[in-house]
Amino acid sequence: MGSEYEIDSLDKRIISELQSDARKPFLDMARKCLVSGGTIHQRVEKLRENGVIKGSSISVNHKKLGYGVEVLLGIHLVNAKVVSKVIKKLEKFPEVVQALYTTGNYALFIKVITKDIDGYHDFLVKKLQAIEEIRSTESFICLETPINRELKLD
Structure with missing residues (x-):
């Protein structure tokens, strides 16, 4: 983000409103924030230009x-130098919805979504474990996601 633009309390409020509903009309946000619709529009554009807001999405x-x-x-690699190569290969698999480059025991953590356990097994054996740069993996099947939210700003 450019050094000339600093996030203020109105920006944080706008971000919070968009996090709760990315399709919320600017006029609704303006009424809640006690500013004009034009102000909201300008602030959102500034936040986008500075990379604070990236697109919009649905859940x-x-x-x-x-x-x-x-x-x-959790993925162990043959060595740390191959991480970019592995990520490029993972990007090609539609089952992989998230990848995290981490410290600690694993070089990468990925989140995979499949229709059923057979689909997961096929993904694991035929796709993931076929990547030569991966030394080993450890799977953690999610039973439930009790917390799944955006970071709330101060």
Whole structure:
């Protein structure tokens, strides 16, 4: 973000409003924030230009669409130099919805969503474990996601 633009309390309020509903009309936010719609529009554009806001999204209930298995996988690599190469390969798999480059026991953690356990097994054996740069993996099947939220700003 540019050094000339600093986030203030109005920006934080706008971000909070958008986090609760990314489709919320600017005029509704303006009324809540006690400013004009034009002010909200300008602030949102400034936040986008400075990379604070990246796009907008909806939250999908994957289980309702028939994707009932969610797995977190810890990945050990053959060495740290291959992480970029592995990430490029992981990007090609639609089952991989998130990848985290981490410190600690695993070089990478990925989140995988499949329709069922057989689909997960196929992904694991035929795709993930076929990547030569991966030394080993450990799977953690998610039973429930009791907390799933955006970071609330101070």
